[in-house]
Structure formats: C-alpha cells, structure tokens
Amino acid sequence: MSAFTQQIEWDNNLINRYDLAGPRYTSYPTAPQFQESFTETTLLHAITRSNQAQRPLSLYFHIPFCDSLCYYCGCNKIVANNKSRSLPYIHRMIQELSLYADLFDNRRQVKQLHWGGGTPTFISDDEMSLLMHATRRLFRLADDSEGEFSIEIHPGRVSIDTMKHLRDLGFNRVSMGVQDFDPRVQKAVNRYNTFEQVSELMQGLRAQHYQSVSMDFIYGLPLQTLSSIKETLTKIIDLNPDRLSLFNYAHMPHLFKSQMLISDKELPSAAEKLDILHFAIQTLEAAGYIYIGMDHFAKPEDELVRAQQARKLQRNFQGYSTHKDCDLIAVGASSISMIDNIYVQNAKDLNAYQQKLDLGLLPIARGFTLNDEDQLRRFVINSLICHLRLDFAELEQAFTISPREYFAAEIAQLAPMIEDGLVTVDNSGIRVHNKGRLLIRRVCMVFDEYLQKPVQSGNQVRYSKII
Template sequence: MKNVDFDQFEWNAALIERYNLAGPRYTSYPTAPQFHAGFDAEAYRQALIDSNASQAPLSLYFHIPFCAKVCFYCGCNKIATGDTSRCGPYLERLYQEMDQIAAVVDTSRPVHQLHWGGGTPTFLSHQQMRELMQQTRARFQLRDDDQGDYSIEIDPREIQPDTLPLLRELGFNRMSFGLQDLNLQVQQAVNRVQPREMTEGALQQARELGFRSLNLDLIYGLPHQTPESFAQTVEEVIDMSPDRLSVFNYAHLPERFKPQRRIRAEDLPSPEHKLLILEQTIRRLVEAGYVYIGMDHFAKPTDSLAIAQREGRLHRNFQGYTTHSDCDLIAMGASSISQVGPTYAQNHHDTEGYEAQISQGQLATLRGLVLTQDDILRRAVINQLICHFALDTQAWSRTWGVAFNDYFASELAALKTHEQDGLIEIRPEGLRVTPAGRLLIRSLCMVFDAYLDQPSLGRAFSRII
C-alpha cells in the first residue's frame, strides 16, 4: 500500500469522546499484565542462549533509579535521595548482571542501540558514569564509529558544565531532556523549577558537541495548566527547536504513586481543558513542521524517527518508538524489561529485590512471557498499525503464511463499527487508518488484542487520549 501522508490528522471531538476509553499503550504485545512468575531467571537465561542463533544485533538498556529530588507528577520507578553513596552497591550489581548475561550471550553481536534511563542517570558521578561505560565496553561489542543510537535521559537541573562533554566522550550521541512545562506556577506545583535558560543552554551545548538528535519531554494535565499557558510553553519549545518532542498525558493516580499526593486535584485542568490543550498542541507542532509520529511523539522530517516511519522501518518497544526493530533488547537494572526473541523478561521492581537476587548469582528476572504463534501474529499487526497507520494485508499474509482475512475474520467484523465512524478504511489490499483514526490508534489496536478483559481495563491502563 502507498504510505499515508503522516503530517495530517483530524480532531473529531465526538469520536474522541466516544472512543476515549482505557487501553494499553502497546509498548509490547502481549502487554505487561500478561507477564507471569512462571517465566523465571532460568527461562530468561535459556532465551538469551537461544537468541545467539539469530546473530541479531543488540540493544542495551540500563535503568538508573536515583534522583536528587522528587517530581510530584512522577510515576517512574525511582529513588529520590541526596545520598550519592547509594549508587555504588547498585552499580556493582549491574556489573554482576552484565557478567551473568555476557556468560551466555554471544558478545560479538554488535550493540546498535544503548540507552540509560531512570530516574536520573546523571545522578551518577562523572567517575561512576565513566566506569559504567567502561564496564559495558569490556563485556559487549560497543560501536566506535558513532553510528549507533546511544542515548541518555537528562535532567538539566542536575548537570555540571563538563557533564555533556563527558557524555559525548563516552559515546552518547542522542539525548532526551525532561522539561514538562515552562510556566513557573506549574513548575512550583510539581516541585520542578527549571527556567527556560537552563534547558536552552543544555540544548545549545549538546548541539555544539555534535549530539545528533535531541528530544524534549512535555506533560499536559499538570496543576495550574491552562490552554493559554501551555500554548505559550509550546511556542517557546518550538523556538528551542528540538529534533523530537514527546507530549505525555499526566495521569493523576495518588493511590498508586505517593508523590502525586502532593498535587491537589482541584488544581488540575478539567478534562475539557486537557483535550483542548492536546488539540492545540498537536495542531501547532504540525503547523511548525513536526511530523506527528503517533501516540504522543513528534519529530522533524529530517529526524531518523520520521525517516524510519516514511520508509516503513519504525518499530515500538518498551522505550517507545524506535528505529531498531532487528535488535534483541537486553535490559538491566531494577524494573527493566527485556525483549529477546519471542520472550519478554522483567526484573524485580524494587532495588532491594533486584540486588538480592543478583548477589546470589542469579539473573534478577521476576516475571516474563514466552509468546505463542498467535501472539507473534497479533504483535506484527499491532506494531504495523501503531507505527505506520496502515497494513498491507496481502504482504502480511505472504510473510506469515497465514490468510489475514480468514485468521482475523472476527476482528475485521469488529472493525466495521470503526469504519462506519470514519476511523479506518478496510480495503481489499489492506487497512488504512484515517486522519481521524490516528489519534485513536490505541482503540484500533485493541481490536486485535486477544487478552483484553474489559472490566479490568480502567484499573490496568490509562485513557487513550
């Protein structure tokens, strides 16, 4: 099928109200609620061994859970502390985990992608960051040609003048900066005061050092935000000209995330204002030349993410949209999730459980999943729709040796309602998501999800919009 025009979307308020239910974000399929304790450390170890037969390149993820200060909106797995000494024992366990993995994985497989997330990875001292990269390089085949995607999440409040030069020296060439909002009242309400000059200065320094892709994270739905105030933030962000933008929806769940109890529900924008903020933001970013990649991601047309989407190579995993669909993702650290061959494996969530299991000479796997053939077929459909807004069903049938229309006859019947509502076109050659359907892509993907238990959706997942 011909690629769709990616910088078009249609905001249909009536359809959004009708379909704006809870649903997965599809960073994996099956989604994390399907993971189970029957998939243990030994199962993950065997999956790592089996993966060597493919000789697929590697993507490495390291979770650094420490932050100097807690942001009240945060729902991430993190430890807010001023005690930098806590990093030492955690890093030692990371090195032990690397040893255990390197003992079974063919480490000649090149590492095409590497990411440090958190938490705040730059909470580590410069010496600790240097050591972590050295320990990684000693065990895995890191690239030396600067052609891999080596990225790190940055809090501009927690860097020194020589931090970014060090990261570039260590081999990082991509960065993601937390920003959230530039309005001072909003920043104060979420305990993250970060003047524009601080973020802009870090972006400028990163460009001068040769970082080739810079991302800014924004959050809408925070206390005291209004459509007018967030529109001003978006204008200033456009002026800063990041290569990519993530615009996340704040989900207020104080019963699950203790820091959110510091946010007063009465200070949050109304649902109507949240939708207006999102609509204005998408329109303005597209107008400014950004490509609406999907979900909450935007990129300049020249960015590798937009290029991969145009060329049909975009993929989605636990880190969001990615250009590396061919890699086995090996994730290390507390709560991290790996995707190796037809398996998912998640480490212990808390650092105590993680460190205890690693110190006993075992991989820290808490739960996981081996995909069935049905899972793999459905994952291929969902990934194609959520990344490319179109599916060539005839090509899919040839690739998998399965007649799409027969295998998914009930799903195609269920999609008729979506087609009547103008969200998708069902054609003999395949499926095409309409501009109105792109904002509701999660709803379309849910039709192909064999695990959804409708009564539990609201407890397990956020709303689509």
C-alpha cells in the first residue's frame, strides 16, 4: 500500500518533540536568501538558457486588491474602496507581460496560468477580459483540455455571472478561501461567506463545467473550537470540493499589522490546535481525500494525486502543484518568477512597481541565482517533501555524486528521526514513513544548507511552526 493512501499515524509526543519553526519550502533556497544585488542582466541570461531548453511556461498574475481586510491575512494586499485603482495596475501588468513576451520564444506553450492576490475578482468583468485577451495575444496558451488556468476567489464577494464570464475567458479551475463557516469566527477575523452562498456558488461552478474546485480552510483562528470545526468540516465535505488546503494560522502581528486586530486571548491553545488538526485530517481521509502532504488534500482522481503518483509533483509559491516541467513567469507587484536556475521577485511596493514600468524597465527588486549545490539540495528537498522518498541512484545519475558520502553529515543528523521511526536510510535511499509525514518540513530542514550556517546578529529569520 502506498504511504499516501494510508491513514496518517498520529503521535503527540513526536509532534511536540519535532514541532520547531521552519520554512515551508515553496522554494529552495527560500525567499530570505534573495539578494537586492540581483541584476536584470542575470535575468536575461536565464531567459536565454530557458529558451534554449524549450520548456513549457507557467504564468502567474498577482492582483493585490481586496474589498475588505481579513485580519489574519499575511499576503501582499491593498484594501481599497476605490475600484478605479485597478485599471492602471492592469495596464502595467500587460506592459510587464509584453516585455517578457519580447524575450521568450513565442513557440513555447503556456500550460498553466494563475491569478492570485489579494482578490482577483476585485477587478471588473471588462478588466478581466482586457487582461486575458492581452495574455492570449502575447503568449500561446494551451487549450481547455490541456491547460490548467485557475483563479483565487472570495466566495462571499463574487457572483455566478462573473464566474461564468471567467469560464468564457478560459479559466477552468477555481480556488476559494472559505476559512470557516462559524459566524463568530468570521466576525473575529472580518471574513464573511455563508454556507448558502458557497453552496449556491458551487452549484453554479459545476453547471459551468469548471474542471476543479479547491477550498482553503484555516485552523487556529480566534474562537475556533473542536466542536465548531466539526460543523465546518461537515459542511465542506458536503460541498464536495476536488481539493482542500488546511492551513495553520500563524499569529505574527510583529510582521503583519492586520493581525494586531486579533485578540491573543481568543486564539486556541497549541494543544487545541493539534486536536483540531488531528480531527480534520482523520475526517478528510475518512471522506475519501488523499493527504498529499503538509496542508494539501485531493480526491483520488485529481491531477494533484496523479502527479504525485507519477513523481511529477512540485512545490512552488502556490504550494503543491502540477506541471513540474514549466518555467514560471510572474507579473505584478511582489510576484516571484522561477526561470531556469534563478528566482526573481518584483518590487513589493505598488508605486515602486509602477515607476519602474513607467521607465520601460522590468520591475524586479531582488533575486537569487542557484549554484550547483543549491540545485542539488533543491532536488533533494523537493523529492522528500513531494514524494516522501529520495532515491540515491536517481540522485547519483542526475548530479554525479555518491549520495551516502556526500550527505554523510546530514544522514548523521537524521539518526534521532531514524530511531523514532520517522525515516529509514539504506543503500537505496531515504524513505519517510507514515509517522514522519506530518513532520516532513523538519526532515527537509536537515538538507537546508542555509539553516546550517551561523546567523549574523539582526539577520535572524522568524518562521512559523511546522504544525
């Protein structure tokens, strides 16, 4: 039986022992390693290598605007009542996309496209058409049967008519942030969507033939209890989404000012959060969902499950994702591209982003070039976090190393985890057992070279807890 089809093995003692703070590994190296000294020339060289490789493309658009402030949110967003702010921003994104279109080989196909935010449906239907038509003019998009074109939505603030418009534009997947159905919790975080609204929306999405619907749900929010979570999960399962993401709320008001509006006294304790997570995982598995890893679940027939089975799953800035073979072009403020062996992030500040484009420049602010060691360790971490295994023969063939010798120090660090039954190391490779699945980030941290380096005073990076 595959480890992914087994019910998760829960051990509170092990969780408490290994539940440290650590990266989520949506990239390796992680974003704190990005450097402001990164140049546009480095990006252009990476694009040249990317064109030579002729990999397919993925496009990401960051639309940061929201109608209202969700207190828990740590995203780069702009809460605005003035809808007129969006059109100048869309024109800048089209301008940025046009700059990239001039640099990339126009024979390369876009297999994946995603609008994130913020709340992309903040913009009007006409603005959606403008942006999507420009994208099709500048890049060669796959057809509906082959392309994965998704959008994030707030189910309490989008109409069925708008979703029909988006389907006509070519979107075939939806990710909606439900978060919680309890009215008390919704009031505590200023995020509202009723079960009736979401249910009506789901019926509309199915009638409009969206291929996949994903729902986000957050545990650890103020006033959440095990009893309230049971009610919310029952409703979510009744809604029958294709995928689910179960995110841990990380309360870090020192980083995110909006979280100061959440009362510490109303947050569930660490023990209560563990009980909620345990119940949620058991409930979703019993309902037939496959636990992909970390915070992702999917139905057995979903493409995410098939990608994992085919060892084509990846971690990127949207979490677990298909289309591992794509180079990612990201446009919009704060968005991060992943092209050949580089990461490059746009300016986070909206004015700085727009000013660079007004000068005819790509709006990049910082980036990172992966050396051979980084690419080796990215391969290791992606294999472990996506597939719970690292095959030494595959690693040796790809990087011409003797894995047991090369990673002797890291394997030695795994000794306590081996003793606790989290992992096994033998001549064939490393295997993460069922008991270690919840702690996969901790396993990956052993291979993170940057975590092993001494931290200079003032440069300490504060990560969220693993669980």
